[in-house]
Amino acid sequence: GQNIDQPTEMTATEGAIVQINCTYQTSGFNGLFWYQQHAGEAPTFLSYNVLDGLEEKGRFSSFLSRSKGYSYLLLKELQMKDSASYLCAVTTFTPSGGSYIPTFGRGTSLIVHP
Amino acid sequence: GAGVSQSPRYKVAKRGQDVALRCDPISGHVSLFWYQQALGQGPEFLTYFQNEAQLDKSGLPSDRFFAERPEGSVSTLKIQRTQQEDSAVYLCASVGQTSSDYGYTFGSGTRLTVV
Numbered sequence: 687g688q689n690i691d692q693p694t695e696m697t698a699t700e701g702a703i704v705q706i707n708c709t710y711q712t713s714g715f716n717g718l719f720w721y722q723q724h725a726g727e728a729p730t731f732l733s734y735n736v737l738d739g740l741e742e743k744g745r746f747s748s749f750l751s752r753s754k755g756y757s758y759l760l761l762k763e764l765q766m767k768d769s770a771s772y773l774c775a776v777t778t779f780t781p782s783g784g785s786y787i788p789t790f791g792r793g794t795s796l797i798v799h800p
Numbered sequence: 801g802a803g804v805s806q807s808p809r810y811k812v813a814k815r816g817q818d819v820a821l822r823c824d825p826i827s828g829h830v831s832l833f834w835y836q837q838a839l840g841q842g843p844e845f846l847t848y849f850q851n852e853a854q855l856d857k858s859g860l861p862s863d864r865f866f867a868e869r870p871e872g873s874v875s876t877l878k879i880q881r882t883q884q885e886d887s888a889v890y891l892c893a894s895v896g897q898t899s900s901d902y903g904y905t906f907g908s909g910t911r912l913t914v915v
């Protein structure tokens with residue numbers, strides 16, 4: 687099975703930087719997704735890391751260490767609209783082949799205040 | 801279409817009633833996933849299709865849950881004899897096969913409330 691752990695809730699100030707961590711234990715690891723989900727809306731894709739290292743995309747960056755089973759999402763220059771749930775999801779190879787099945791953590795609720 | 805479309809957006813069912821939830825994936829997307837998301841939780845995997853073949857249904861919580869995708873495009877998730885614990889948001893996601901298309905695109909979900 688898979689075990690994915692991320693903090694339940696975080697708060698930060700507008701304009702600041704916040705790092706959301708995700709640790710995982712799984713077999714057949716392929717890659718790790720980060721999704722953003724506003725209340726009542728669909729999760730939207732932020733990043734997908736397969737190789738170790740940092741990938742930067744505008745204000746958002748994602749880091750992966752496969753050997754440590756660890757990832758983080760870094761959000762810079764926080765805006766009020768960044769208040770949302772951030773979901774970490776691990777993809778693994780499936781015995782049936784074909785696509786990978788993402789397994790999600792419970793999500794981290796980020797509250798950005800003025 | 802431009803995105804993944806799910807209907808209905810909201811559904812209220814009386815306990816014991818059967819419901820059918822529809823998912824229209826992005827045109828051409830081969831793989832389709834169903835997830836169940838309880839309030840304050842992450843999405844939980846239910847089942848997965850590649851074209852019309854249901855390759856994994858290990859996440860379906862009971863034999864009251866049934867999913868199909870007969871022509872490899874639209875999919876329906878059916879829940880028979882609904883119970884209160886079935887109340888959740890049901891999300892559908894599809895993904896393409898190109899190497900640059902890593903993102904699984906989710907629909908807005910169907911919020912099911914069983915009363």
